[in-house]
Ligand code: SF4
Ligand code: FES
């Protein structure tokens with residue numbers, strides 16, 4: 021699903037689903053990211069053409085929101101909360117542990133494209149801090165031991 | 180008409196105008212960077228601040244975006260205004276220390292670089308006012324450039340930071356930029372802007388290179404005037 025023609029086709033379908041409505045640009049980009057895990061350049065250009073929005077405007081929106089990624093991301097997205105509450109409860113040690121276990125820094129994806137590391141500022145579950153969100157699952161009261169366990173499980177599952 | 184008191188003088192201005200226009204219409208000067216007459220207001224430079232009083236409340240507003248109101252009492256040079264303006268200028272200076280335009284303005288308003296605002300080295304002269312982006316969209320109509328990313332990472336340029344295929348090389352952005360950030364190099368038959376080279380059209384009569392071929396093609400397409408008629412420079416027309 022990464023050939024240019026596939027990307028264009030899928031993108032056009034997504035635009036169509038939103039009836040080409042210009043005000044739905046963000047929703048369209050969200051759907052594209054859902055489909056490809058990131059926003060491919062060809063998709064952004066296709067969106068502009070299909071919706072009648074200049075590429076420069078599309079690129080402005082795509083680069084403005086943290087939720088959008090312009091680079092391919094891993095199969096699993098690890099979001100470490102470094103908000104105030106989680107910070108106080110030791111988020112930086114958890115971050116450190118993930119960095120050392122996955123050999124990547126925030127914003128990066130590991131070599132086999134399995135994991136991407138990202139930072140977030142509060143996910144609204146402060147009482148469970150330190151919180152880590154992996155894909156759509158929330159992991160509260162993180163500890164070093166839990167990190168190993170979770171990553172181990174995901175690696176197995178990804179086989 | 181709306182009646183106001185600006186710097187102690189009775190001033191009236193048409194409804195639906197912005198305070199900045201009314202102030203300048205009264206012959207009072209206000210420093211600005213982003214309020215270029217060719218484009219719509221963005222309110223981004225924040226130098227046009229003034230103090231307004233309604234009843235016994237007063238507050239600071241950006242005059243370029245504040246609509247005139249009946250009975251408004253405006254002070255364009257109060258201590259509070261001058262302090263805010265100086266602070267804004269200090270921050271702009273920290274962003275673009277090399278900008279001669281900013282340096283000159285700063286000198287006039289008594290602002291100096293502050294050690295507590297660490298100077299940037301990678302921002303060039305761009306204050307992110309969006310005038311160039313607006314002129315490209317609103318006047319030229321091609322939207323070749325934009326402001327990308329956000330916060331301290333924000334930069335101006337063509338999308339993907341690559342050569343734009345919709346840019347016509349007209350240079351309108353260079354013309355509206357208040358600080359001279361945008362580089363355009365012209366060497367007669369060629370012009371380079373935003374990383375792309377444009378072929379220039381020589382005038383049919385005098386032979387002088389006067390406009391990018393792509394710009395003339397664009398005008399021809401938009402207006403329906405045949406290209407041949409456009410390939411004569413304004414001096415020879
Ligand atoms: S390049 Fe000039 S006109 Fe464009 S945003 Fe920067 S300062 Fe404003
Ligand atoms: S600070 Fe981490 S969930 Fe609120």
Ligand code: FES
Nearest residue numbers: 222224225227243
């Ligand atoms: S002139 Fe009003 S903010 Fe720039």
